[in-house]
Amino acid sequence: MAVLTMGLIIFYLIESSLPAFLEINAGLFDPDSEWRPRSANPSYNILPMILATLFVSFLGVAIALPFGIGTAVFLNFYVRRKIAAFILSFIDMLAGLPSVIFGFLGLVLLVRWFETNLGMTTGECVLAAGILLAVMLLPYIVSTSYESLQKAEKRYMYASLAMGISKEHTIMKVILPAIKKGILASFMLAYGRALGETMAVMMVIGNSPIYPRLFGRAQTIPALTALELGSVEYGSLHLSALYAANVVLIVILAIVLGTGYFLQRKLKKYDEI
């Protein structure tokens, strides 16, 4: 059933994006043009949005990963089980918060902080979106790496301690390398989640369809879609181009999750030897 739904969605997306791929063709990825679907001379370059989506998501995961793994290590090795479970459920709650709340906090705290402390005229930027995404991704990374940490602890901890190696050294040199696989899995899961995040990112990134810079405004594909889908004319090339952008997003998602799966299997084989 799930496969059927997924298949239908992909089929519908591709079918609806066909006019754009056929009529605009290379114009969809022409670095010299811009995204101006409603201009007198319309142009439909979705390249800035693709890059922005990849960039912002990467930034978010890259910031969240060290914090997330650090939190998981702390909870597993330095906090009593009961308290850890309590804190963990608290962190999990973070994942359930509607993203519009994150977006709002990002707007009033993060964006304003950029404005007052970094002397920016306006604080909407890729970095703000990256930091916000990192906060949103933390629960995913913490819970997945916490699980693999527990497994690794059972397997290696006592053996290592018995050899007179300190706890810290064991964590750094034995446990963490052992859960590379788990970390990679959580990286992929988080990255996939970040690619699709719409509301929170839309509220802090400024939504300018230009090439992303760390302290510049940009627009992600989900934000572009959410912003323009409501007012787009049915059956227009503009709508079709939006679908095309989302086909690209799905292809990227498939590649990300596919490589994740492939790497995981490779690591598994390596483990078994």
Place this chain on the structure above:
Amino acid sequence: MKKKHLLTLLAIIFTTFLVIGCSNSDDSDKNADGDKKATEVKTKIQFTGSSTLAPVIQAIADDFTNKYGTWDKVDSALPNKDIEININSGGSGEGAKGVIEGTTDIGMLARGVKDEEKAQITDPVEYLVGIDALTLAVHPENPILTIKDDLTKEEIVKIFSGEYATWKDFDPSLPDEEIIVITRDIGGGAHEVFQEKVMGDVDVKADAIQASSMGALVTKIMENKYAIGYASFGVANQNEGKVVMLKVDGIEPTVENILDGKYIIQRPLILLTSGKLDAAEQAFVDYILGEEGQKLVEEMGFVPAAQ
């Protein structure tokens, strides 16, 4: 043997169908007669057109349906049938096309009706629901207010197209800070008015901030001293004191100036029909133009037509 059985079976099936078919056709004839009597007054209204006007009509329709439920409660002369109001948004052009082709009862247009469209409709009738006006809004501490509270159309074009990148470019006495241009989504209705009435063929600069709603746009202006954006008249008015509305070519955005057309950044919101409305349609249009409907028009950020 088997074949014989099959034949008998087929024969039975066909006869059954024949009998059912006959009785059915009798029934449907009766039904059709009954329907004819009921549909003398239409109880279903189809709206098609502008995506700016669609949410307004939708809100009024929800209000109307919740209040009355069935048509006979609106007016005892109308039949006891559920109120059905369908609203399709597909752009003003679709609205006019629907009326011309007779596929929709009432067309919603966020622009004037073109002459060639009028020519194709038998007895076109227009109802002005409200006016969509945009004001150029800035923060009360915006440096521009120290020298003037009035922009010419050319100045606005230069600000929004990025020709003036900083406030210093606009006037040497102003600080060297970036002009933060805030727009709604470029594909949306509000931007369409602004593009048509002010920018013409010039595009807005690519690094303008696109706000996801009018509320977000005004909030951004209230927070940022260097920002300028087009706020809908209604929303800007609700935040009077927190944002300042600039004059355009010397004309202040007031209800009077908007209604008599002196203030240029505006467009009419029109319902277009062919010929006279029937009783149910008339009842709903009266409701839109009446007190409750116009209140909703104002709440959604537009200038109500009946002041």
